[in-house]
Each structure stands twice: as structure tokens, then as C-alpha cells.
Amino acid sequence: MSHEPKQEPRRDFLKNAGGIGFLTLFAAAGVGLSPYLKSDTTKLLRPPAAVNEEDFLALCVKCGQCLQVCPYDSIRLADIATGHGIGTPYIEALDRGCYLCPLLPCVLACPSGALDHHVEDVKKVEMGIVAVRALDRCIAKTGGAVQKEHIDRLFAHAHTLSPEEQQSRNLGEGAKSNKRELEEAELIEAQKLEGKPCTLCADLCPLPNKEEAIRMVASKEGGMIPKILEACVGCGVCVEVCPTNVLEIQPRLSYADIY
Numbered sequence: 001m002s003h004e005p006k007q008e009p010r011r012d013f014l015k016n017a018g019g020i021g022f023l024t025l026f027a028a029a030g031v032g033l034s035p036y037l038k039s040d041t042t043k044l045l046r047p048p049a050a051v052n053e054e055d056f057l058a059l060c061v062k063c064g065q066c067l068q069v070c071p072y073d074s075i076r077l078a079d080i081a082t083g084h085g086i087g088t089p090y091i092e093a094l095d096r097g098c099y100l101c102p103l104l105p106c107v108l109a110c111p112s113g114a115l116d117h118h119v120e121d122v123k124k125v126e127m128g129i130v131a132v133r134a135l136d137r138c139i140a141k142t143g144g145a146v147q148k149e150h151i152d153r154l155f156a157h158a159h160t161l162s163p164e165e166q167q168s169r170n171l172g173e174g175a176k177s178n179k180r181e182l183e184e185a186e187l188i189e190a191q192k193l194e195g196k197p198c199t200l201c202a203d204l205c206p207l208p209n210k211e212e213a214i215r216m217v218a219s220k221e222g223g224m225i226p227k228i229l230e231a232c233v234g235c236g237v238c239v240e241v242c243p244t245n246v247l248e249i250q251p252r253l254s255y256a257d258i259y
């Protein structure tokens with residue numbers, strides 16, 4: 001499975017146009033680029049409780065506080081390859097979803113209101129919704145079991161930061177041990193499924209009411225397939241843990257938009 005971020009239209013545009021210099025020429029000529037750029041950033045999965053994309057881009061001061069406090073290393077900062085909004089935080093669900101920490105530390109750490117402090121309940125973070133993209137790849141559909149390599153890749157995800165990178169984030173001792181405990185709990189849960197029919201996506205959903213967000217249902221082939229339900233908040237964990245890339249995040253959309 002590829003972990004490469006999806007190729008963005010803007011990246012092609014930059015390549016074809018010769019980069020920033022060309023963009024500057026456009027701007028100098030008074031050509032409006034903002035609608036193009038705005039549509040690009042709406043594809044990014046923002047951290048929980050992000051305000052609407054336009055306000056988010058205006059309010060985020062690119063301080064990285066949300067990234068520093070995230071115990072799962074779920075948050076990245078956008079760069080030139082990601083698109084407009086360089087320096088703003090986003091989540092690449094294929095590599096690391098948001099584990100919906102009960103106190104939403106990223107939201108509490110945000111000093112600007114780009115992440116809305118009024119949202120305190122993980123069930124209301126409204127990051128997006130999951131689409132079941134390629135059911136033919138679901139190993140559970142025909143009763144396939146979780147293999148050791150499927151668990152190993154989750155261990156690799158849980159150690160996304162080198163010790164030097166962790167040091168550079170100024171995480172205190174408490175935060176470090178908290179990170180280890182959280183990762184261990186997640187991995188122990190995943191290991192229990194090794195050799196059993198795959199239910200990784202449904203079992204590792206971090207929502208407290210996960211049975212209202214994702215459920216395994218019978219498939220025509222005699223196995224099971226995931227069904228997404230209304231309570232899904234689009235945290236991306238099921239996308240991350242699925243070993244065969246069946247699921248896809250649709251940022252900022254809701255259940256009603258696609259089901």
C-alpha cells in the first residue's frame with residue numbers, strides 16, 4: 001500500500017508553471033488565483049474542531065502548538081508540496097489518524113481560535129467522513145485474517161518520530177510516558193486480532209460510541225465488510241489501520257453528503 005499523499009492539482013500546476021516566480025507574475029498581472037487555491041486546501045484533513053476552511057486559513061498563526069502537544073504525532077505542517085496554506089496543520093490519515101484524545105489537547109493548545117475551543121466533546125469534532133472506496137480490496141469480505149505484517153505496519157506508524165524529533169518538540173517527561181501508554185494500548189488492541197478475520201477498522205475506531213460510527217456487516221461472499229454510520233467524525237484512524245487501503249477520508253464532508 002502506498003503512503004504517498006495524493007497528487008494534488010496544485011503540485012502539477014507549480015511544476016508546469018515553473019513555480020513561485022510564475023505565480024508572482026500572475027499576481028502582478030491581477031489574475032485571481034484564490035478560488036483555485038481555496039479549493040485545494042479543502043482537501044486537507046484539519047485537526048479536530050477546525051473552523052471553516054476560509055476562517056481557518058485566516059486565523060491559524062502557524063505556531064505549531066497543536067502539533068507539539070499531540071501524543072500520537074498525528075499532525076503535520078503543510079509545505080509547498082501540500083498546497084496553499086503552508087505552515088498550517090493537517091493530518092495525513094493514511095500515515096496517522098487522529099486518535100480523538102478525550103481532552104482534545106490540540107484544541108486547548110491553539111492560541112488563535114483556528115481550532116474552536118467551544119468544541120469539548122470528541123463526538124462533535126466534525127473533521128469529515130469516511131468513504132468506503134474499494135470494497136473489492138477488503139480482506140474481511142471473504143473472511144480473510146489479519147496477518148503479522150498488518151500488525152507490524154501499525155507498530156511502524158506508532159513510532160513516526162525519531163528520538164531527535166521528539167526532543168525538538170519539547171515534550172516533557174509526562175507527555176512522553178503518556179505517548180508510550182497510549183500507543184501501547186492501541187497496539188495491544190490491534191495484536192489481539194492477529195490470525196482472526198479482519199475487523200481492524202471497526203475495532204480500532206477511537207470514538208467512545210464507535211458502534212454508531214462503523215460496524216462490520218455480512219458480505220454477499222460470506223465474510224464481513226465495514227459499513228460507515230452517522231456518528232463517524234472523520235478522524236481517519238480506520239483509514240490508517242486498514243491494511244489494504246479500502247477506506248478514504250473526505251475532509252469537511254458529512255455523512256449526509258455522501259451516504
Ligand code: SF4
Pocket residue numbers: 047048069070071072073074075097098099100101104105106107
Ligand atoms: S485529538 Fe489528540 S490525536 Fe487528535 S490531533 Fe488532537 S492531540 Fe492529536
Ligand code: SF4
Pocket residue numbers: 129130201204205206207210213214228231232233234235236237238239
Ligand atoms: S469510522 Fe471511526 S475511525 Fe473511521 S473515521 Fe469515522 S470515527 Fe474515525
Ligand code: SF4
Pocket residue numbers: 137138139140141198199200201202225226241242243244245246247
Ligand atoms: S480494516 Fe476494515 S476495510 Fe480494511 S481490510 Fe480490514 S475489515 Fe476490510
